[in-house]
Amino acid sequence: MENQISLYLVVALYFATIIFYIWCIIIKKKTPYPLPPGPKGWPIIGCIPEMMMNKPTFRWIHKIMQELNTEIACIRLGNTNVIPVISPELAREFLKKQDAIFASRPHCMSCKLASDGYLTAIIAPIGDQWKKMKRIIASEVLSPAMHQWLHKGICHEEANHLVKYVYNQWQNPQKNGLVNVRVVAQHYCGNVTKKLVFGKRFFGIGTEDGGPGMEDEEHMDGIFGILSYLYAFAIADYVPWLEVFDFDGYKKILKNSIKIMRKYQDPEVDKRIKMWEQGVRKTKEDILDVFINLNDSKKNPLLSVQEIKAEIIEIMIATVDNPSNAVEWAVAEMINQPNILDKAYKELDKVVGKDRLVDESDLPNLNYVKACAKEAFRLHPIAPFNVPHVSTKDTVVGGYFIPKGSHVILSRPGLGQNARIWEDPLKYKPERHISDESRKVTLVDHDLNMFSFSTGRRGCPGVLLGSTMVTILLARLIQGFNWTAPPNGPSIDLVQAEQSMLLSKPLVAHASPRLDAHVYAKLS
Known part of the structure; x- marks a missing residue:
């Protein structure tokens, strides 16, 4: 019986191989490219097999491109052509000139789990559900008008908590700053x-010094558990029938993080939902209220409970x-280059002064601080690749044939550290983003010489929110405190983690107040 099964497998593989090579011949005859x-x-x-033997996969892919000396490659995983790109010109071809062809997302195990069956706006393949969710997010959640309504006071309030928490670390003898x-x-x-979505900053009660409690630490672990394994080159993403075996363990980790x-x-x-049904809540105060009260033309709920819960997960992992990664790297780099930190201090003192804390109204005038954040995005991106784009038909890009169904992934470090585009690409140098003193620095690069926020049809709808969060966070940390390396070390060790793009060790630095005492006293 076992011999018979083995024979069937051999025969099946034989015919599958023949079909594959016939397919290759057809492809070659179909296009001269x-x-x-x-x-x-x-x-x-x-x-x-090579992918499994060379973890993490993103480093293996970048090594292949380096060895081939190419800015675009094709790596076949199962029957999927994965196309990594480090050329800004080709990136623009994919996401701008031929954006309509590459506007879809892949069907894969990791994103299906994270989006509860493709119910969300960012990782759903192109189709009616994506169009519906994209329209809702763009018009009802992240529009400029909604930004003014929802965000007024929230970023400022949480920034106050931030400064107070860091100040408490300086006051605590055990922390010693x-x-x-x-x-x-x-x-x-x-x-x-959480404040924007749920109207609350903590799921638990927090700690006495203003930090997160056990509940919010666990929730944060869940967020990064999903982020670490979403589009992480799982075997099941390319050979779906192997999903049941979960050979690399990604499915188990994802399901636990989602749980x-x-x-x-x-x-x-x-x-x-129950509060609205019972009439206890009557005023829309956050994103959850907005979702619950969206109705179609027949006054029926536009979103199901399942869609609301799935979209909230996506909002959390997207923001x-x-x-946070850009700010951590920026502070680390600036501590190691005190002259950069000093320039940021001087700009903040000039624009804001030292008798009050920086707020959102000051951000347009903080060109150098924004340049520091933008340089962190360029040099130290959070992820090796953007969310994959899938070709919906055969096309040609840069003289190369891109078959229908190909997964196009733009390399964030490849674009941001491309020596053909950037001078001294491995040096942290914020000044490179200030070509004209009168020109305002923006954190997004639509020319795709670097990748901070996505562009095109599948571009990040939360650019305004993301830019505001990162700038106010970095500005508050710098304005409020003098930053130095810990007493036992002359500088910060800027080593990247092996399995991710994070600092290998969380940045622990010494902070001491640099503003007038009454500024911190007001936060009480």
Whole structure:
């Protein structure tokens, strides 16, 4: 019996191989253009064995491109062509000139789980559900008018909590002014988003010094658990029938992280819906209220409870990592280059002064501070690639054939550190973003010479929110405190983690007040 099964498998593989090679021949005859350069994969499975033996996958992909000396490559994983790109010119071709062709997202295990079956705006493939959710997010949640209504006071209030928390670390003899900047940055972004969505900054009661409690730490772990394994090159993303085996363990981790987030978020949604049904709540005060009260032309709820819960997960994972990572790296780089920190201090003192804290109205005039944040986005992006774009038909880009169904991934470090585009690409140099003193620095680069926020049809709808969060966070930390390396170290070790783009160790730095005492006293 076993021999018979083995024979069937051999025969099946034989015919599958023949079909694959026939398909390759058809493709070659179909177009005079070649595929982008890349490693020669195995029949049927492509380069999946090599992918599994060379973790983390993003470093393996960048190594392949370096060895091939190419700015675009083609790596076949299963029957999917993965197209990594580090050329700004080609990136613009994909996301601007041929944006309509590359506006979809892949069907894969990780994003299906995270979006509860593609119910959300960012990671849903192109189609009616995506159009519906995109319209809602753009017009009802992240429009300029909504930004003014929802955000008024929230970023400012949470920024006050931020300064007070850091000040408490300086006052605490046991802390001696040592601050975990990663914790501060991540929870600031998380607290702002929770306040916008749920009208509350903590799921628990927090700690006496103003920091997050156990509940919010666990919730943050859930957020980064999803982010770490979303589009993380799981085997099941390219060979779907292997999902049941979960060979790399990604599915288990994702499901557990989603469970953690839902543990805290879903009860809030259920409770709020009940409040509206019972007439206890009558005024829209946050994003959750907006979602619940959206109606179609027949006065029926526009969003199901399932859609609301899925979209809130997406909002949470989309707003925390990018700003917090940029600020952590920026502070680390600035501590190691005191002249840059001093320029930022001087700009803040000139624009804001030292008798009050910087607020959102000051941000347009903080060109150098924004340049510091933008340089962190360029040099130290949060993720190796953007969210994949999928070609909806065969096309040609840069003289290369891009087959329908290809996954196009723009390399964030590849674009931001491209030596052909940037002078001294590995040096942290904010001045490079200030070409004209009268020109305002913006954190997004629509020319895709670097990748902070996405552009095009699938561009980030929260650019205004993200830019505000990262700038006010960095400005408050710099204006409020003198930053130095811990007493036992002359500088910050700027080593990147092996498995991610984060600092290998959370930034712990020494902070001491630099403003008048009454400024901090008001925060009490």
